Amino acid sequence: MKKLVLAGFAALLMVIGTLLGAVAPGNAAADPSITAGQILVKFRDNTAAAGILRAFGLTDGPGVGSTGAHLITVPDGKELQLVDALGRNPMVEYAEPDFVVTPASDDTYFSRQYALQNTGQSFTNTAGTVTVAAGKDDADVDAVEAWTVTTGTGIKVAVLDSGVATDNPDINPKVVARTNFTTSRSNDDNYGHGTHVAGIVAATANNGIGVAGVCPGCTILAGKILSDTGAGSSSGLANGINWAVNNGAKVINMSLAVGTSTTLETAVNNAWNAGVVLVAAAGNGSNTTMMYPAAYPNVIAVGATDNNDKKASFSTYGAWVDVAAPGVSVYSTFPNHRFTLAREYNRSQGYDIGSGTSMASPIVAAVAALARSANPGATNADIRAKVESTTDPVGVIGSDWAHGRVNACKVVVAQGC
The missing domain is CATH 3.40.50.200 (Peptidase S8/S53 domain)
Structure with a gap:
């Protein structure tokens, strides 16, 4: 029960942060599966990108190849919160972590x-x-x-x-x-x-x-x-x-x-x-x-x-x-x-x-x-x-x-x- 209450409180903070255009400080241990300090965001209209990001204290970043996604620098520890918050915006096609790549090769040597x-x-x-x-x-x-x-x-x-x-x-x-x-x-x-x-x-x-x-x-x-x-x-x-x-x-x-x-x-x-x-x-x-x-x-x-x-x-x-x-x-x-x-x-x-x-x-x-x-x-x-x-x-x-x-x-x- 205590875990459910805490989880609900964290979710409430995230909703409040989304409404205010800010994110609560992240102090959780770093997630080794995601790259610290950056996320990937694809906007439905790139002309709206600056305004959307400004509400979160962020600035636009470079495109990633021909994918249409942008690499956005974010505060360490806030990656997942910002992914969730930005993903709720109807002008954002998707937001996702910049996942850490590890060798997927099954080549013998x-x-x-x-x-x-x-x-x-x-x-x-x-x-x-x-x-x-x-x-x-x-x-x-x-x-x-x-x-x-x-x-x-x-x-x-x-x-x-x-x-x-x-x-x-x-x-x-x-x-x-x-x-x-x-x-x-x-x-x-x-x-x-x-x-x-x-x-x-x-x-x-x-x-x-x-x-x-x-x-x-x-x-x-x-x-x-x-x-x-x-x-x-x-x-x-x-x-x-x-x-x-x-x-x-x-x-x-x-x-x-x-x-x-x-x-x-x-x-x-x-x-x-x-x-x-x-x-x-x-x-x-x-x-x-x-x-x-x-x-x-x-x-x-x-x-x-x-x-x-x-x-x-x-x-x-x-x-x-x-x-x-x-x-x-x-x-x-x-x-x-x-x-x-x-x-x-x-x-x-x-x-x-x-x-x-x-x-x-x-x-x-x-x-x-x-x-x-x-x-x-x-x-x-x-x-x-x-x-x-x-x-x-x-x-x-x-x-x-x-x-x-x-x-x-x-x-x-x-x-x-």
Whole structure:
């Protein structure tokens, strides 16, 4: 009976607060299922929003993607009261908490993917022979938060690399076109590098196996530029870029490096002029030497960080490097057959870790793809600016790289990341 009386009294306070345009102070323990200090409100008429919110001492906030909802900042502890009060207004279509997102992925190795969601976890490689020490909480690209807005469905990302394995069920179904610009006999991946890179971009999420890509709704154009021994040519890369453009790529990832070439730069510029975002690895020289195609003006050059948001020891760096992304012990797909990198680096078939700016670059490419999905009318220049301007201030800005470490959430929503 006492609980009923107290509940009735609390309800009465809420009604009084609603009538007066105010809410009684909230002193209850924080609800871990909702984001503190913000709620989501969709108005039937946005011109009335300011007046409705003013009655509660609130101000309008940014829109959330294309949903029509607005993200409203509210006093901590008053989230549910304000949701209830605003929801009673006939000019409000709905009001709801901004729920906390936790990993919904049932992918086997998702907990090892600190680049997507870093909780400070430690983990091992597949064979258990390498232990990755505990990292720093939130030293990640906020991919899980970005997925509440878009997973990149409909966006093609070209992975110009060593091909993509046809026998890994986590990434093979995402490949919509393949081609081979090498002397290797098939366009399958017998080197391993391309499969790992492609999985970082778009491995299928929530399918009960393996890993999830940063852009799990994206599809892959698999251009084989590196042979089964890991060698390629600038002409092959230039052809691959042209092929990617002709097959509808919105983003091109190049986790490779060659000498500077007028032909290659022309192919890069043609792709840029066709509206494509181009991304490339800055290199693993632990120096400031410019690498190509990353150093071309129309390519986003990517350096690498670790799971503590520190510059990777091997990463090429300098003001010419545009952004950074996790590139140390990144978990992703590998071929389910014998491949060269397995022998060279003792990596397991199917899934394992890989390190290098080669692993950081596809994360940035996938973030750019999410940005394209969330902003369908934006130009490639707009997307590049968005990716670079929404980075987190990691590393020594202006010395390690021009901007910071990319943040997928910030490229698709205005705030709350």
